[in-house]
Amino acid sequence: MTARPVAARPSVAIVAARHGWTLGLAVLLALLLALTKIIQPAFGATGLEALVRAALPFAFATAAMTVVVIAGGIDLSVASMMAVAGVTGAVLMQNAGDGAGALLAVGAVLLVGAAMGATNGLLIVGTRLPDIVVTLAMLFVWEGVALLILRAPGGAATPWLRELVVGPLVIPGLPPAATALVPQALLVLAVILAAIWLPLRRSRLGLGIYAVGSDETAAFRSGVSIGATKVAAYTLAGVLAALGGLSVTLATGIGEPIPGPYLLASVAAVVLGGVALGGGRGGLLGPLLAVFILRVVRLDLTLLAVDPNVTTIIEGTIMAAVVMAGGLLAMRERRS
Amino acid sequence: MTRRISAAAALALAAALGAPAAAQDMFTIGVSNTVQGNGWREQMICAIRAQALDSGQVASLNVAHRNTDAAGQLEDIRNLIQAGVDAIVVNPASPDALNDAIREATAAGIVVVAVDQAVSEESAFVISNDQEQYAYLGARWLFEQLGGEGDVVYMRGAAGASADEDRDRGFRRALEEFPNIRIAQEVFTGWQQDQGKQQMLDYLASGLPVDGVWTSGIDNVIVDAFLESGEPLVPIVGADNAGFVEQLLTVDGLVGAAVTNPGSIGGAGVTLALQILNGESPEERVVTVTPELWTNATEEGRARIEEARNPDLDPEWPVSVSIPGWTTYSMEEIIACRGPGE
Numbered sequence: 001m002t003a004r005p006v007a008a009r010p011s012v013a014i015v016a017a018r019h020g021w022t023l024g025l026a027v028l029l030a031l032l033l034a035l036t037k038i039i040q041p042a043f044g045a046t047g048l049e050a051l052v053r054a055a056l057p058f059a060f061a062t063a064a065m066t067v068v069v070i071a072g073g074i075d076l077s078v079a080s081m082m083a084v085a086g087v088t089g090a091v092l093m094q095n096a097g098d099g100a101g102a103l104l105a106v107g108a109v110l111l112v113g114a115a116m117g118a119t120n121g122l123l124i125v126g127t128r129l130p131d132i133v134v135t136l137a138m139l140f141v142w143e144g145v146a147l148l149i150l151r152a153p154g155g156a157a158t159p160w161l162r163e164l165v166v167g168p169l170v171i172p173g174l175p176p177a178a179t180a181l182v183p184q185a186l187l188v189l190a191v192i193l194a195a196i197w198l199p200l201r202r203s204r205l206g207l208g209i210y211a212v213g214s215d216e217t218a219a220f221r222s223g224v225s226i227g228a229t230k231v232a233a234y235t236l237a238g239v240l241a242a243l244g245g246l247s248v249t250l251a252t253g254i255g256e257p258i259p260g261p262y263l264l265a266s267v268a269a270v271v272l273g274g275v276a277l278g279g280g281r282g283g284l285l286g287p288l289l290a291v292f293i294l295r296v297v298r299l300d301l302t303l304l305a306v307d308p309n310v311t312t313i314i315e316g317t318i319m320a321a322v323v324m325a326g327g328l329l330a331m332r333e334r335r336s
Numbered sequence: 337m338t339r340r341i342s343a344a345a346a347l348a349l350a351a352a353l354g355a356p357a358a359a360q361d362m363f364t365i366g367v368s369n370t371v372q373g374n375g376w377r378e379q380m381i382c383a384i385r386a387q388a389l390d391s392g393q394v395a396s397l398n399v400a401h402r403n404t405d406a407a408g409q410l411e412d413i414r415n416l417i418q419a420g421v422d423a424i425v426v427n428p429a430s431p432d433a434l435n436d437a438i439r440e441a442t443a444a445g446i447v448v449v450a451v452d453q454a455v456s457e458e459s460a461f462v463i464s465n466d467q468e469q470y471a472y473l474g475a476r477w478l479f480e481q482l483g484g485e486g487d488v489v490y491m492r493g494a495a496g497a498s499a500d501e502d503r504d505r506g507f508r509r510a511l512e513e514f515p516n517i518r519i520a521q522e523v524f525t526g527w528q529q530d531q532g533k534q535q536m537l538d539y540l541a542s543g544l545p546v547d548g549v550w551t552s553g554i555d556n557v558i559v560d561a562f563l564e565s566g567e568p569l570v571p572i573v574g575a576d577n578a579g580f581v582e583q584l585l586t587v588d589g590l591v592g593a594a595v596t597n598p599g600s601i602g603g604a605g606v607t608l609a610l611q612i613l614n615g616e617s618p619e620e621r622v623v624t625v626t627p628e629l630w631t632n633a634t635e636e637g638r639a640r641i642e643e644a645r646n647p648d649l650d651p652e653w654p655v656s657v658s659i660p661g662w663t664t665y666s667m668e669e670i671i672a673c674r675g676p677g678e
Contacts, residue, residue: 040418047418054411152501153406153430252406252433258495260405295411302415308372308401 021274021326025289028322032296039303045168047299049183053165053251055295057082059189060244061262062269062287063197064237069270071233072213072279073124073131078241078266079259080142081116085109085245087146090155090255102158110242116142117238121231139263146257155255162250164188192243196236197284209233214280268319269294274326294319362395363613365606366416366424366446369401370409374527375577375652376553377427379599380452383657384425385675386665387603393610397675406433413437416446423447423609425602428455431498447612451605453499454622462622463608463662465597467499470627471506471552474573474595477629478548479514481571481591486547487520489539491532493552495524503552520544525554529652533557540565549573553597555580556651559587576630576644579651584632584641593631594641596656600670601625604662625659 036043061078068075092105116138124134165185170176200206208229211219220226244262249255271277272294273287297318301311367384371377381401388394398419400412406429414437416424424441428434428450435457438448442459450462478488490507493500511517521539525532532554539546540561548571551558555574562569572592574580584592604625608618630644631637644655648671657670 040420042420043418050411050414050418054407054414057407147495151495153433153498248405248407251410251436252430253435254406254430254433256406256430256433258405258497260407261403298411299415299418302398302400302412303419305396305398305419308399312402 020329022283022286022289025273025286025293029289029293029296032293032300036296036300036303039300045180045183048181049166049168049185051292051295051299052183052185052189055291056165056185056189056247056251057244057260057262058265058269058291058295059193059288060240060247061266062273062291063193063284064240064244065266065270066273066275066282066284066287067209067233067240068131068237069275069277070213070279070282071209071230072216073230073233074135074267074277075120075234075237075241076132076135076263077116077120077138077142078237078244079262080139080146081113081238081241082245082248082262083146083257083259084116084142084149085113085242086249087150087155087245087255087257088112089246089249090157091149093158093161093249094156096158098158098160102161105158106161106246109246110239113238113240113242113245114235115238117235117241118231120238121234124234125227125230143259146259150255150257153254153256155249157249157253162253165247165250193284193288196240200236201283205229205232210280212279265291265294271323272319363393363422363610364396364398364420365394365609366413366419366421367397367399367401367602368409368412368416368424368426369399370404370406370412370427370429372401372403375650376575376597376599376654378650379653379657379670380427380602382670382673383600383603383663383665384606385673385678386669387606387663389674389676390665390669391606391610393614394606394676396677399675404429406430409434410437413441417441417444421446423449423613425449425451425605425609426455427452427602428498432456447609449605449609449612451601453502458621460621461608461612461618463601463604464622464624465601466624466626467502468506468509470595470597471503471550472510473506473627473629474593475507475510475550476513477593477631478550478571478573479510479517481593481633482517482548484514485516487518487545489536489544489546489549490519490522491535491549491551491554491558492522492524493527495526500524500552507550520546525552527552527554529554529557533561536561537565540567546570551575553577555594556583559583559590559592563587576654576656577651578646578649578653578655581630581641581645581655582647582651584630585638585645591631591633593629593633593637596628596630597654598625598656598659599654600657600659600663603665603670604659607662607664625662 064078089109092108093102096102096105120135120138124131165188167184169179169182169184169187171179208224211224212226212229216226269287269290272290275282275287297315369377388397398421409429424446431454434455438457438460441448448460450460452464454462454464523535536558549558550573553575555577556579558572569589574594576594576596581594630640632641646655
């Protein structure tokens, strides 16, 4: 009786310390959803679905940003790469028709994303210029490329691909009511990101990305190839950005050459998600929860009919407050 | 951690208490706009607020007004559906990209009115300025003014924007009628004042031959660029923005034309939405407001400009602050920019 809590305490403390930030974000998200339900009692399955569908491009952009930030870099070209991927997808899907050709189009878009990301990475490693300088330049390059591919919004998205992220999850054999609250889009997001992130974290490359971001010299001395790891991280970010661009095209049904507001939003979610901007620390779940938190905040502010010019101030204030609170908590932990 | 959660909750609760309670048999109108901080769009929002207040039929406005893309506008429209509004007035970022969310809204019994630019979704109504005609009128006037011959700088809006594409069609239609007009430079101002001015200063400094300038509404700063660089003025086409209209009357040697493009179309959208909510749908799904051209080169045009000038307005605001038959607010009301419950 007396021994048990003593034995249990350290493990709880370890879990809390390691995942405290993520847990806190999950609680915050749950509270915000509860608040939404209070503000708008009719909020339910369709509201959740709209929320997840709106979050998709932000989630992929944030995942892309997370990988490079953990590797000690930053990718300012993420929204522009999304635009290139989005218009490429729209043009290819328009020509691919309804059948399996659309899958080829998706594959091609992912390759284009990988190529863009690899270009970013190779330039950074090759020129030895700071990541922020190279990717700032590439922001404009990819923006121009997107406009070369499509001068004005156009192209099309394959209907059956668009349907993938519409409606609630249906599991054969289960009554629809059991999964009515789980949007299909959430499943798509979770499956894709898990398929990329989980194997990566356990792989040599994943360890290398954390090691390079944490301390380049130490990583080099332990035999990690710095250049190759960085290029791989940026390539992966390119693929994730391409998925983000595709999700924009699937949401709207056309390709848009002008980049959307995904750059700053993804940096914000990464910071809010507990990833150190210096690199080497953090995971993917925190930033993803942050993406959803930021979307719910936007939804609540709309539901409350808050003055739109005040809305952005509130969004920014919440972000600054949360990150500052996190900094204070971290300082207190270090002291004790 | 608890502290930051309670802080967020307190913030939201404070906002909730501030929100007006919806009165019965009054309507709630949602607004979605994706360009913030542009004079024209700000006038549109103020026209929506003023008309909603003046109509006496709007309990509250729910305005989603921020800089975002079509995907962000899908989110805003869906959030407005969640908010349970009766009608949505939207300035669409794209004619086709919003159709899914618009269909969801109309399926939920919400009246959707697109203003300024059209949407292709059949269940939505559209009230818009005719952008192709806007460009055609101004371009034709400019080419005639030049005697059908010369080098023209073509200063467009934002690359990839649908209004810009529509205007481009109108401009090129006029260009086809004048084979001896050459485009000396074609450039996107992004509808940004500073950018357009710098582009013009660069052209003038480079010695580019310029016989006339067509602008997509970034106009008064182009006149400034000529004046500051000391180059002789050439005919300039702009919109009916207050600053440019003032220049047409006061700048010596400036010959120009202003084409109307009222931001007050937002107020007209509110009127149309209320008509439909009250059971009076228009016969046509698309209602267009035809632009007018005012030039200071003729007595008649000068008189029209004199009548429209308004030094009280922000230089970026169009002087056509109201649309007869569609808006009922006064000049003071739109400048005050107050909506119901504010």
